[in-house]
Amino acid sequence: MTGHHLAQLNVGTLKHPIDDPRTHGxxxxxxxxxxxxxxxxxxxxxxxxDGGNDATAIRTSLGQDVIVNMSVWQxxxxxxxxxxxxxxxDVLRRxxxxxxxxxxxxxxxWWVPAGxxxxxxxxxxxxxxxxxxxxxxxxFGFRDEYTAADAASAPWPSTVAG
Amino acid sequence: MEDIEAIVALQDPVRRRLYEYVAAQDHDxxxxxxxxxxxxxxxxxxxxxxxxxxxxLLATESRRLTSRTGPGAGRPAKLYRRSGAxxxxxxxxxxxxxxxxxxxxxxxxxxLDAELRAAAAREGQAARAAAGAVKDLDAVRAVLAxxxxxxxxxxxxxxxxxxxxxxxxLAERHPALICGMNLALLESLIEDADGLRARMDPRxxxxxxxxxxxxxxxx
Numbered sequence: 001m002t003g004h005h006l007a008q009l010n011v012g013t014l015k016h017p018i019d020d021p022r023t024h025g026x027x028x029x030x031x032x033x034x035x036x037x038x039x040x041x042x043x044x045x046x047x048x049x050d051g052g053n054d055a056t057a058i059r060t061s062l063g064q065d066v067i068v069n070m071s072v073w074q075x076x077x078x079x080x081x082x083x084x085x086x087x088x089x090d091v092l093r094r095x096x097x098x099x100x101x102x103x104x105x106x107x108x109x110w111w112v113p114a115g116x117x118x119x120x121x122x123x124x125x126x127x128x129x130x131x132x133x134x135x136x137x138x139x140f141g142f143r144d145e146y147t148a149a150d151a152a153s154a155p156w157p158s159t160v161a162g
Numbered sequence: 163m164e165d166i167e168a169i170v171a172l173q174d175p176v177r178r179r180l181y182e183y184v185a186a187q188d189h190d191x192x193x194x195x196x197x198x199x200x201x202x203x204x205x206x207x208x209x210x211x212x213x214x215x216x217x218x219l220l221a222t223e224s225r226r227l228t229s230r231t232g233p234g235a236g237r238p239a240k241l242y243r244r245s246g247a248x249x250x251x252x253x254x255x256x257x258x259x260x261x262x263x264x265x266x267x268x269x270x271x272x273x274l275d276a277e278l279r280a281a282a283a284r285e286g287q288a289a290r291a292a293a294g295a296v297k298d299l300d301a302v303r304a305v306l307a308x309x310x311x312x313x314x315x316x317x318x319x320x321x322x323x324x325x326x327x328x329x330x331x332l333a334e335r336h337p338a339l340i341c342g343m344n345l346a347l348l349e350s351l352i353e354d355a356d357g358l359r360a361r362m363d364p365r366x367x368x369x370x371x372x373x374x375x376x377x378x379x380x381x
Contacts, residue, residue, distance in 0.1 A: 081366050083337075084337040084341075084364065085364045085365060085366045085370075086364060087362075087363075087364075089337060089338070089341055089362060089364045089370060090362040090364075092337065092338035093275065093338055093341060093342040093345065093362065094275075094342075095273070095275070095338060096273045096275045096276060101272070101273045143335075
């Protein structure tokens with residue numbers, strides 16, 4: 001649907017500190033991967049920490065050892081092609097070397113009006129919604145095919161539910 | 163039953179030749195090109211191509227091959243490419259796909275990436291032990307074709323790209339797990355091929371792995 005973009009947040013718990021040599025395989029590829037993202041078709045925006053070139057310095061209410069990655073894309077397919085059809089896949093293939101086994105959903109997507117830059121708090125809220133209520137038009141994953149129109153008419157779960 | 167009909171449509175040798183030609187091209191194929199490849203008349207080629215479309219094996223679209231539009235531009239050409247649909251027939255009925263997806267779901271959730279890669283490497287080793295070492299580019303191409311990868315040379319013959327993913331449905335549902343498995347399998351299969359290596363190089367619409375000359379200073 002035109003007029004809307006797809007925002008995504010993914011989170012991971014590092015096995016070792018970000019500056020640990022055992023994490024180097026991951027951190028050494030970040031600049032390359034981010035450069036690939038920046039010039040991918042359909043890329044709109046990604047989260048970057050103050051004075052950095054990536055989001056690894058940003059911490060959220062999810063915890064001190066949890067690093068986040070967040071971006072906005074024109075379509076689901078443009079995001080898919082970056083995540084799974086670019087050099088990024090080779091890093092995913094090695095995820096178990098650097099990240100703990102996730103105990104709950106670690107990736108969430110939702111539609112935003114084109115031009116809206118989502119905040120980290122907003123993104124974490126969407127992840128919490130997905131974790132608490134499962135996929136819905138307001139917080140979903142790659143397997144789900146919700147449109148921005150679905151999201152516009154979807155009810156938000158009340159805070160007491162779930 | 164539709165699947166059986168699709169497969170039966172390939173029994174005709176001319177039709178099968180046309181299908182294989184279209185599937186092997188990196189572009190959509192016109193009736194003229196297909197007819198030429200099979201050495202038959204254009205009208206006969208059109209008949210068989212449309213039978214393949216009816217069977218769900220090929221997809222088609224009409225497109226003008228020139229930028230001319232308006233009166234006098236002629237009818238748009240009908241172009242063919244392989245359809246994205248998969249066709250399976252098993253007699254009696256078997257459902258390995260559901261089982262494979264459930265197993266992959268569990269392995270993905272438990273992050274058994276390394277264990278699956280090790281198993282894939284053993285599978286590659288066993289294949290080498292059974293069929294003999296794969297030594298050069300021609301042998302690599304043959305073994306990949308045999309396994310359904312549909313290898314195609316690229317960059318002046320320096321790179322083999324794989325047009326078909328034999329694990330397509332699973333790879334779409336569990337990419338990190340299944341593509342890692344696929345790479346480990348291919349690495350192991352072509353381990354004896356001097357100066358060649360399998361490498362992750364995913365591109366839209368292709369298998370995640372490419373085979374290329376190994377660089378001396380690499381790894």
